[in-house]
Amino acid sequence: MSELVANETLQPVLDHIDQNLDAAVERLQALLRIPSISTDPEFANEVHRCAEHLADDLRSIGLATTVHKTKGHPMVVATDDSAGPEAPRVLYYGHYDVQPVQPLDEWNADPFEAAIVEGAHGKRIVARGAADDKGQLMTFVEAIRSWKAVHEKLPVRVVMLFEGEEECGSESLEPFLNEHKQDLLADTCVVCDTGMWDVDTPAITSRLRGLVYIEATLHGPSHDLHSGGYGGAVINPANAITEILGQLHDKNGRVQIAHFYDDVTTLSDEQSSQWNTLGDADALVLESSGAKATFGEEGYSTLERLWARPTCDINGLFAGYTGLGAKTVIGATATAKISCRLVANQNPQQIEDNLRAFLEERTPEGCHWNITSFGVNPAISVPTDSPWLAAASEALSQIFPNPAVLIGSGGSIPVVGSFQEILGVDAVLVGFSLDDDLIHAPNEKFELSCFHNGVLAHAAILDKYAFIQS
């Protein structure tokens, strides 16, 4: 933590956090060892088990906790009113579900072992969900645990909401927010699913890209064919899908879906300049991605392309024979999983419709598409002039070596938009993951120093939030 001396309320909480870090790490490991993969129906029981495990832990802190059934995976809601009815109310959000682990053979350890290994920044915990999002949600859970252990009462009223469908489309979220609106209303909201600028520099995220995600299967022959007996005679869907998807971008990296950029606003010079002061973004991206060159739409910096420009990416592609060795087959189908990251003002449903049209217009004779949507959500901006954001920024600057910076994010956190729309509350996006945390990839990890400082920072945020007039 920084050399600033905390006040006499906060300091014993920070000390308690420091003294009990090992136990906090063990609790995080226990949570990570539950394979709560929400996208795969085979893991539904594990997702439920994870919700119950988390709820038990929250009850052990003294929070009133309920596991709510939904049509999909459960919601966990925990409240604490020990601060009294006049205190501000803070809604915390996290998600306890995780991404699939494939390709499994690229992991150096079992993704659900939660091994602790040494890395460039000291010890780190390696597991699916370490940084996205179990390690992050435990930063505020542990801050509140320590605060209650030291002072019994919290300085603010707290309601926590933990979702189990963040990685699979959040279908139950909006119905749940509408149904439980009165229980969830709050003066501010803290979402812990974003990153730091670097290991010494905390960040608050004010822009999030939106998302459109479809799966499209091109059907040709009714069954797989021998490529000798039929090659040259009938359509090969694998050939056709590359010809079609190869047209998604022009030579300058611009997406060719109709009207794709119509509603994209130009970035202000001021915003662009602020981002330019952040440092060498290209170097960070190259180092954390292992790519040898940056790549993308011409005419924009890497941070502009990530935070202020929409994209279209193939996230999955398969056709024909994908096993070892050679098989002389023409596959009956070819499938692509395709997503678009969106920026402010783009209409997600319109983009999805135009993406579908892009594919349909290019359907080869005698073929047809089966297209499935995995949901859409718009890009999000949060106000940067609120007292909650300012207080969080001060608290972060108190704990970390460098002051907090304001950044964008290329990713999507749909719940932020839902909170704005349904609960009327803007989120403060505070998170502690690093660019090299390998989120959604093999060997996902979370630095224990980020975890430790994150817990301290949430204690400092609680301390500041107590004095904001709600």
Added chain:
Amino acid sequence: MSELVANETLQPVLDHIDQNLDAAVERLQALLRIPSISTDPEFANEVHRCAEHLADDLRSIGLATTVHKTKGHPMVVATDDSAGPEAPRVLYYGHYDVQPVQPLDEWNADPFEAAIVEGAHGKRIVARGAADDKGQLMTFVEAIRSWKAVHEKLPVRVVMLFEGEEECGSESLEPFLNEHKQDLLADTCVVCDTGMWDVDTPAITSRLRGLVYIEATLHGPSHDLHSGGYGGAVINPANAITEILGQLHDKNGRVQIAHFYDDVTTLSDEQSSQWNTLGDADALVLESSGAKATFGEEGYSTLERLWARPTCDINGLFAGYTGLGAKTVIGATATAKISCRLVANQNPQQIEDNLRAFLEERTPEGCHWNITSFGVNPAISVPTDSPWLAAASEALSQIFPNPAVLIGSGGSIPVVGSFQEILGVDAVLVGFSLDDDLIHAPNEKFELSCFHNGVLAHAAILDKYAFIQS
């Protein structure tokens, strides 16, 4: 069989075949129940077991049989000299290995159960390898079994060669032919890995396309990335591979690999006219493929495209997340299995080199390819004026309702070229599979009527071959 009366040597053999068909089918089922998938190292023991099983069966007929070890899968060689030293010597070739079975969930029965079911042409046997090639190789094995059962001595000297690597590149074949050349020399060679024109019309194949087959993996980032955190900042190999492979064909279906058509000869009007008399090839192709339209290089008929024009097909394609549901990932790599079917005069190695160059020239900045070759082989023609081909044609016409026709094949049978080159013998390509046998695909089958008539036809061929001066 046809109404022609066979001579007194042949007739009792045909009768014996008819009377013992059930036992022959059971022997075929036993062979099909061994999953001899040669491309997948996990099945290596099964390939060996299949070789031993086949050898035991050949010994039970009275053939001197040896299972020869190779660097890959074994060769089975069986000989019979009961016809005496002056009789012509016939080399029979078949392969006992089979293709992989994926996608397994599209099979209506276990691919290695060898179930017998009713179909449009009566009973059929459903199994991987039913038509390619176990069902076919057993047609001449059973003919020889019955001939020996009836007459004790065969009318010709016989040497049979069974390969276990036909579906995975035949790497051991040429070294083996060179090493065992003296044991394998023959006056003619019969290869049973081709098809009929239709269920009533037997065929002899005189043209086979060649093959080039590579696997190419495009490497971008060093690991999988979150598509939010990196989409728009670095290369997505899945996007890139579609852009590259989408250029393999122009709008008229012509392959864009450099010099691809330079050595392709124009089809003679005579050949083209003969193929036009064969009937409605488009209807046959559409029915057996389940495609709704034919497709391919403009300016050529479907039979011309299949038998006399080269192609380029993606046989396998995979990148990113290929499981259920949505995963917002940018995969570190993208892989394509790509093959070219070649016609006479094309140099396979030159085509492979140019295919590799096509990919390398389009490598995006900061990326690289890993390219593996699965072997090359040239297109093949066999002389159509030999007495062996004429005798086989007469024998086929004797057994089936319609006379035999001369056709091409879109597939590749590399051994035919190796026999020409190393043993100096031209093959007679006689086979009994149908276009709808689903070779290399789920639910591969072989009609029992084709099997039965195939055994009868091989007995009739033996009868005629006895009288050809070698």
